[in-house]
Amino acid sequence: MDKHVTHWIGGKPHAGAADRRGDIYNPATGQVTGTVDFAGAAEVDAAVAAARAAFPAWRDTSLSKRTAVLFAFRELMHRHSDELARIISAEHGKVVSDAAGEVARGLEVVEFACGIPHLLKGGYSENVSTRVDAYSILQPLGVVTAVSPFNFPAMVPMWMFPVAIACGNTFVLKPSEKDPSAAVRIAELWAEAGLPDGVFNVVHGDKAAVDALLEHEDVKAVSFVGSTPIAQYIYETAARNGKRVQALGGAKNHMVVLPDADLDLAADAAVSAGFGSAGERCMAISAIVAVEPVADVLVDKIKERVARLRVGPGDDERSEMGPLVTGAHRDKVASYLESGVRDGATLAVDGRIHPVIGGSSDGFWLGPSLLDHVTPEMSCYRDEIFGPVLSVLRVSGYGEALEVVNGSPYGNGTAIFTNDGGAARRFQNEVEVGMVGVNVPIPVPMAYYSFGGWKKSLFGDSHAHGTEGVHFYTRTKAVTARWLDPSHGGVNLGFPTNG
Numbered sequence: 001m002d003k004h005v006t007h008w009i010g011g012k013p014h015a016g017a018a019d020r021r022g023d024i025y026n027p028a029t030g031q032v033t034g035t036v037d038f039a040g041a042a043e044v045d046a047a048v049a050a051a052r053a054a055f056p057a058w059r060d061t062s063l064s065k066r067t068a069v070l071f072a073f074r075e076l077m078h079r080h081s082d083e084l085a086r087i088i089s090a091e092h093g094k095v096v097s098d099a100a101g102e103v104a105r106g107l108e109v110v111e112f113a114c115g116i117p118h119l120l121k122g123g124y125s126e127n128v129s130t131r132v133d134a135y136s137i138l139q140p141l142g143v144v145t146a147v148s149p150f151n152f153p154a155m156v157p158m159w160m161f162p163v164a165i166a167c168g169n170t171f172v173l174k175p176s177e178k179d180p181s182a183a184v185r186i187a188e189l190w191a192e193a194g195l196p197d198g199v200f201n202v203v204h205g206d207k208a209a210v211d212a213l214l215e216h217e218d219v220k221a222v223s224f225v226g227s228t229p230i231a232q233y234i235y236e237t238a239a240r241n242g243k244r245v246q247a248l249g250g251a252k253n254h255m256v257v258l259p260d261a262d263l264d265l266a267a268d269a270a271v272s273a274g275f276g277s278a279g280e281r282c283m284a285i286s287a288i289v290a291v292e293p294v295a296d297v298l299v300d301k302i303k304e305r306v307a308r309l310r311v312g313p314g315d316d317e318r319s320e321m322g323p324l325v326t327g328a329h330r331d332k333v334a335s336y337l338e339s340g341v342r343d344g345a346t347l348a349v350d351g352r353i354h355p356v357i358g359g360s361s362d363g364f365w366l367g368p369s370l371l372d373h374v375t376p377e378m379s380c381y382r383d384e385i386f387g388p389v390l391s392v393l394r395v396s397g398y399g400e401a402l403e404v405v406n407g408s409p410y411g412n413g414t415a416i417f418t419n420d421g422g423a424a425r426r427f428q429n430e431v432e433v434g435m436v437g438v439n440v441p442i443p444v445p446m447a448y449y450s451f452g453g454w455k456k457s458l459f460g461d462s463h464a465h466g467t468e469g470v471h472f473y474t475r476t477k478a479v480t481a482r483w484l485d486p487s488h489g490g491v492n493l494g495f496p497t498n499g
């Protein structure tokens, strides 16, 4: 054990109090590899104070100078993406190529933010009244914060901070305590890119750190990504404290397979989207809704593919899927295999006996698993499992499939597999889900669109990045101006109307 991860405040490392720390694990070995300081109110205060102090100068930094820092940061992140991917893999467990993928998707948001001046243009109306002009300007909010989940330690924070900082805000990030190192490396790269001290800060920790941020009067907006119960708590608490808030929650993503679909494409997609990153993706497919008569053939095709998947340590190039993030999470995920069978599902593939290549027996392993004949009342269907378990529900037609998807309390992502354009168009229109794929299993929007689900997958009305991100991190001021004119009309107590 050698690593000790500290906060990053005011442009430099900031040690926390020694009495509140958490362990960091390597999920492939099950060993503790370091510790991370947990912030309390004092460290949160220090971070928010640093961000508050940095705000006036950063807000008044010209758009072109801000953009120059963003371009430099983009280059550094790009150059260090392999290093970042290895840092992520060592603490999260995902394979290095997958971690590099999350850095690449995060970088797309930085690239989007490089062009933000275009989106920060207000409107201007000349002569709204005689010789009176009106215009709107978009201004940053001040100190904003994000609380992020373990499953994307780089990409999810990068949905938020490039846009927030490009808009002129200053930022405090509270990353997951399970894989905290990537956030600190990113902070170092921001400093190297020339970002002024205090514009980007990191505090680590648990509920105590989050609550201190939610209650801090100098924090103006909160972005959260994580599980639904915590998202709802964050939304309610932040709103009660007068903050702008977007809280993205959990998911149960369905993939509907119609009888006319290309079943090889659908099986490839189900396996890729179900087991990539060991199913620990908010856009992972977790429920396949097979419209009969395709289920038997589809299940056989999935089983063939799953048998060939190579499970092993994230830094072993042979591995396609790594371990789960903690031992407790692995045990919880595995418990759904038992409860599924108890409730009447069939265990078509048991991941507990899947071979692990080159891994330590103490690693948090669970191979890809498939539960067939699942029905909507079963807890393995109702709960978000967030692991390598795919469930197959068998339905008799499109209408029943749609009912299943729309009956779920979650509405993050979904996909339909079909060769019938009319059916796909109808699904896109009727489904109550925020992100929809047509023959695409993980429809994560590009940076210039916005990411977010519906129903219990998002509390608040702004999605992340894209124009909604810019909207979230700015407030509009409307100005009405009249410049000195010799023909002014004197005192007038009437309500201002146009003339």
Ligand code: NAD
Residues within 6 Å of the ligand: 147, 148, 149, 150, 151, 152, 156, 174, 175, 176, 177, 205, 206, 207, 210, 211, 225, 226, 227, 228, 230, 231, 233, 248, 249, 250, 251, 281, 282, 384, 386, 412, 452, 453, 457
């Ligand atoms: P989590 O909700 O346990 O934790 C998320 C963050 O909240 C962490 O930083 C954690 O420290 C903090 N936190 C945990 N408990 C808290 C509490 N009681 N009070 C205040 N803060 C608390 O989620 P996780 O296990 O890190 O991540 C997995 C979850 O995130 C899954 O449910 C997944 O679907 C979801 N997720 C959603 C999206 C999305 O876009 N909707 C994206 C990624 C992950």
